[in-house]
Amino acid sequence: MSIFLLVTIVCVLGVVGYVLARSRVSGLETDSSVSYHSRPGYHGMHMAIATVLPALLVLAVWAISSQVVIGNVVKSSISQEVLGDSAAREGLTMGIVSSISRGLTLLNAEELKQAANGIDAARPLLAAKGVAIATDASDPMVTAAFRYNGLEQTSTFWRSIVVILAALVCGGWAWTQLGARVKARNRVEGVVLGLLILASSIAILTTIGIVLSMIRETGRFFASVPPLEFFFGTVWDPRFAAAGATESAGQFGLLPLLAGTLYIALVAMLVAVPIGLFAAVYMAEYAGPKLRSVAKPLLEVLAGIPTIVYGFFAVVTVGPFLRDLSAQISGIFTGDASSFIQAQSVLTAGAVMGIMLIPFVSSLSDDIITAVPRAMRDGSLGLGATRSETIKRVILPAALPGIVGALLLTASRAIGETMIVVLAAGVAARLTINPFEPMTTVTVKIVSQLTGDLEFNSPQTLVAFALGITLFVLTLGLNIYALYVVRKYREQYE
């Protein structure tokens, strides 16, 4: 019985349990004069949870452990010379066994009988099903694969029995629990609480897991490249990772990338902040309700455009425009019509990224400005202040911490942005202060170090993790600071 079918059956049992328990309790409740601690719905839920939850737990444990157990049983049945002497060879052998066994499940009974004769018989049959078997496969491996499949079948059979039994037993227990004094409501609430905690801990644990795995790889990177060279190197030239040649020296200077990242983010913020903020002030303070109801969703749609589309916009429109514009300007002033802004440049990337961030800034700030209580506005207007004085002297200062928080969040987005940079500023890692020249960013280099057919054992690929960690720390720092600022703001009116 497949896992999907099993889960469906358990859920159906749960629903049946819910309906039965609920109607039973509401029946009892109307019949007797005893008052029940919990409403019938809660008894139903209690029943359903008791049926479904333990059964699913059993299923999960079984699914995970059976893999391990069967693997070990099969492994111990293979003789040592077939298995190989090193851990790597053992892994290889077990890999072949499992691909044979997976292939065998695709064969019909007739073909299976043939395949049982040995590897030479099995190989063409499996190849016909699209399963390629490594050349060093041997007869004992086929035997092992058959054994593997046999065990798996038994396991699946017993799994179905045990899981359904668990559902029935626990459901039955819950049925005996239907009574006036049973605190079904509290138990259901407890389970709900548990689920919520589970959900949030999954999110947190995943984050921790990501960080830990990055730290491990970063450690491997720093084993071959000294941290000082990485953090303070001014040249980024990782060379190609020639297969196997781990010692091919590259230079992994972070500074050109970091500088590019911050520079482009800075230009983007210079574009996005004033425009976004003014737009927000207009939306929040001046625009009538009609205009607002149209313009605000429109701005938010803008925020939903994928960044790659902005990248096109940069490549096709903004970049050439700036280049031609600069050629004309220099033509006017020097007579030499050569452009000083290159088609790919910090300026192009920053400008387009800035445009992308405008809706972000304006919609966050708009919410914050609107959240300033009306009493503040009235107080200021009532003293004879004009609308713009009120905005400048009361509303913006009151909203400032929140706006700063919003801007920090925006900045961390700018730092993490990749697609626009690839297209608009190029992939050349250079250290320059001229915004008219190409530069590149940390994220772009992470992508370029990890694309292609690579092994994760050379500094050329491992550096991506060091870059990732750096970026992570940078944006995490910004986000934490932003949250801190926002929280402080919240306390102000309470």
Added chain:
Amino acid sequence: MNMMSDAATEKAVNAPADEPVIKMRGKDVCVFYGPKQALFDVNLNIRENAVTALIGPSGCGKSTFLRSLNRMNDTIDTCRVTGDITLDGEDIYDPAIDVVELRARVGMVFQKPNPFPKSIYENVVYGPRIHGLVRNKADMDEVVEKSLVRAGLFNEVKDRLHEPGTGLSGGQQQRLCIARAIAVSPEVILMDEPCSALDPIATATVEELIHELRENYTIVIVTHSMQQAARVSQRTAMFHLGVLVEEGDTDKIFTNPDDPRTQDYITGRFG
């Protein structure tokens, strides 16, 4: 020119010694929120250097009338005012009138204390600054001290003028708002249920303050409490369903009202 002579005539009419001076005059005032009419032909005069209380059940238009006296209704998009309201004989809804200047002359204190999230000092100098009434630090210090003393708050806060105004207690915050309003030297102060968010002790302090302010300012106060109206006001106006039911000396309204609706309201039969 025209206005000046109007004002002059009005003064002349009101001049005789025992006749009270009329500071603000509302004539046939109607207020609409969109299609809905909230005030119907209100005719009410506000006497100079007196406290006028506006009473009446909730939703009868007291706040609406109060807000039309300094055009705070302009800040509500749907709101429209018709009729005449004059301040010293000048029509305050005249397009030539600068609403900023009007609000400097007719200040307002709101129901909920609403100090700005700035220091006490900054709260008080806010108005004088935007109206250019102070030139230097010395001016500002003087205005702050004077206003806070008037509002009866100075002694309590003189050591922490640079701490946030939002950190004060409710009653102190409300007196800070009053100080903020009188810092721009208004002629009229409008108060919309200034004590409804305060405890009884803070209320008593604010009432005392209103009593003292009467000598220098014309005050219009909306209140829900009969006792408060009786304690602080000389004149009382009773509103009901957007109509001015009656107005007169506070003593008379509370002891011997002409209108049965007023009688019902002050004896607590509706409210």
